[in-house]
Amino acid sequence: MDCCGHAHTPAYQPAIWRMGLAPVGALLAGEVGPRGSTEAARTAETASAALDVLRKSISVDVHTHGGKSGITSKAPPSDDLANAMRAGSLAVACLADVPDSPILGRNPEGSLAVVRTPEPGQLYRHHLERLAWMDDLVASHGVRRALCTADLDAAHKAGQPAIVADVEGLDFLDGKLERLEEAHQRGIRHLQLVHYTPNDIGDFQTGAITHQGLTAFGGEVIQACHRLGFVCDVAHATEAMAKQAVKLATKPLLLSHTAVSGSRAMGPTPLTGRQISPDHARAIADTGGSVGIWHFFPSLDKYVDGLKEMAEMVGVEHVSIGTDQFDARGCVEDYTQWVHLVAAMLRGGFTAEEAGKIAGGNYMRIFRAAVG
Ligand SMILES: [Zn+2]
Ligand SMILES: [Zn+2]
Numbered sequence: 001m002d003c004c005g006h007a008h009t010p011a012y013q014p015a016i017w018r019m020g021l022a023p024v025g026a027l028l029a030g031e032v033g034p035r036g037s038t039e040a041a042r043t044a045e046t047a048s049a050a051l052d053v054l055r056k057s058i059s060v061d062v063h064t065h066g067g068k069s070g071i072t073s074k075a076p077p078s079d080d081l082a083n084a085m086r087a088g089s090l091a092v093a094c095l096a097d098v099p100d101s102p103i104l105g106r107n108p109e110g111s112l113a114v115v116r117t118p119e120p121g122q123l124y125r126h127h128l129e130r131l132a133w134m135d136d137l138v139a140s141h142g143v144r145r146a147l148c149t150a151d152l153d154a155a156h157k158a159g160q161p162a163i164v165a166d167v168e169g170l171d172f173l174d175g176k177l178e179r180l181e182e183a184h185q186r187g188i189r190h191l192q193l194v195h196y197t198p199n200d201i202g203d204f205q206t207g208a209i210t211h212q213g214l215t216a217f218g219g220e221v222i223q224a225c226h227r228l229g230f231v232c233d234v235a236h237a238t239e240a241m242a243k244q245a246v247k248l249a250t251k252p253l254l255l256s257h258t259a260v261s262g263s264r265a266m267g268p269t270p271l272t273g274r275q276i277s278p279d280h281a282r283a284i285a286d287t288g289g290s291v292g293i294w295h296f297f298p299s300l301d302k303y304v305d306g307l308k309e310m311a312e313m314v315g316v317e318h319v320s321i322g323t324d325q326f327d328a329r330g331c332v333e334d335y336t337q338w339v340h341l342v343a344a345m346l347r348g349g350f351t352a353e354e355a356g357k358i359a360g361g362n363y364m365r366i367f368r369a370a371v372g
Contacts, residue, residue, distance in 0.1 A: 043343075050342035051089060053352050058156045059338070059360035060092040062292040063166070063192075063235065063256035063322030067334050072098055072326050077133055081335070082142030085161035088338030091360065092152060093143075094190050094231075094256070094322075096166035097130040099123045100197040110270050111206065114197050123197075124179070127172035131186050134165055145187050149368045164367070169195025169236070170221065177224055184228045189371050191225055192233035192256065193218065194241070202241035206273045213240035219248050226251050231370045235292070235322075239280040252288035252366045255281075257322035259293055260313065265305035266297055278313045285318035288369070290362040292322025295330035300341050303331050304348035307358060316354045320362050 053059075067084070069075040085093065098104075100123055105115035138145045144162045146152045155162035165188040173179050183191070194204040201218035203209050211218075214237075222245055225232040232249065234242045235256045245253060259266050261275040281291050293310055297303040310319045321341070323332045332341055345355045 046343040046346050047339065049346050049352060050339050050355075053342055053346075053356050053359065054089040054091070054339065057356035057359070057361050058091045058152055058364055059089070059342070059356075060094065060164075060320070060363040061090060061323050061325070061335075061338075062094050062254060062290070062320045062363045063168075063233075063294070063324050064093050064095060065098065065324070065326035066093065066095055067325045068327055070326065071095055071130055071133060071137075072101055077137035077141050079141050081137070081163075082161050084335035085143070085338070086159075088335040088340070090161065090335045090338040091156045092146065092162045092164060092363075093335075094166040094363075095134065095163040096168040096190075096192065097127060097134065098168045098195065099127040099130075099172040100169050100195055102126050104196055111273070112196055113206065118197075121174070124172040124174060127167070131165075131188075134163075134187075138163070147187060147189060148372055149364070152364070152367070164190050164231075166190035166192070166233075168192045169197060169199070170201055171195060171197045171199055173199075173201075173221075175200055175217070177220060180221070180224050180228060180230075184230065189229065189367075190231040190233060190254075192235050193221060193245075194236050196236070202245075203238040204236045204241075205238055206236075209238065209240075211241075213238065214244040214248070218245070222248050226370070229371045231367055234284070236274070239277060242276075242280055243283050246283045246287055249287050251370050252290070253284055254289055254292065254320070254363070254366055255284045256292040256320070257294040257324040258291065259296075259306050260309040263306055263309055265302045265309055269296065271296060281310060281314050281318075285314040289366060290318050290320045292320040295321075295323040295325065295332040297331050300331050300337070300344040301348065303341060304344045304350075307345065307350075308348070311354075311358070316350070316357055317362060319358050321359060 065072040066081045069078055069080045103114050103116045103118050104112050107113040144155045146162045146164055193201050202214040203211050231254055233254045233256045234245050258276045261277045284291050291310055293306050297306050342355055342359055
């Protein structure tokens with residue numbers, strides 16, 4: 001099959017989410033309850049129901065860096081991501097390069113912040129270097145890069161893990177809109193407007209307010225995202241910026257990783273500045289969009305509670321999973337946990353249809369409208 005001008009190679013690896021036996025075994029081995037017990041039988045039952053969800057619908061982590069050996073690590077590309085995705089039956093990872101990572105560090109409160117000034121062109125060079133890393137990952141390490149919805153469908157059918165190339169923060173633009181076209185040509189299909197570095201697009205949640213929301217240039221960037229075909233992600237944007245983006249947007253917006261303000265499921269956390277109000281979440285939902293919930297919860301069951309907190313506010317059509325997996329923190333430390341998370345969603349009371357929407361269907365709706 002051919003799509004977007006490139007040929008798909010047939011997968012030689014077993015199509016895990018079509019066969020499904022290995023993850024059920026893993027669930028039985030890794031979950032509560034000894035083999036043969038009622039608890040183990042129940043676990044096996046939800047495991048097989050979770051696999052059924054992952055077989056029927058395309059599941060997506062809407063914001064990730066690919067874990068410890070991923071794109072934000074110093075490690076060269078490896079098979080780790082593809083292997084974990086296969087083991088946990090995750091179909092698609094939105095894998096985000098972080099252009100401003102060379103200038104970020106931990107502030108005294110333990111949160112990420114800008115700690116040094118970039119040299120001219122440094123963040124653009126870093127971004128290009130990370131794109132080369134991604135090219136190598138796709139060329140030699142068992143994941144496909146999806147450029148359109150048909151690519152995602154084909155990868156899921158073939159049982160091969162796929163990535164949507166993503167960028168967290170447009171700090172590589174240096175005011176040059178034409179770099180968005182270059183990003184599209186390099187295979188990127190998902191862009192997050194702001195991160196931790198002050199830029200000329202808009203205000204971010206953990207920084208000083210300098211623009212009162214979205215700038216005129218930020219508005220042009222959103223229009224360019226729509227025109228070129230990128231998923232437009234307003235994670236990290238202030239509520240004012242997000243609401244101004246909502247007014248301008250003519251396609252569904254994504255807010256890929258956060259949690260409800262004061263989330264009881266998260267408990268005390270240094271991430272409160274990155275949580276969002278019910279109003280903020282509803283504004284995103286009103287575009288036909290979705291709000292991704294990150295994985296910074298003490299357990300998978302608490303993660304499911306975090307998904308419920310958002311679903312109660314905006315409805316299951318507008319909630320996604322955006323783990324923000326970048327190091328060892330979080331309850332989905334690697335993707336072998338993905339099927340366990342879906343099983344926890346079913347155990348926690350979501351129907352199979354609802355779990356399918358949250359685990360990927362809602363992102364697919366946004367991707368189809370934004371990218372085609
Ligand atoms: Zn982030
Ligand atoms: Zn991130």
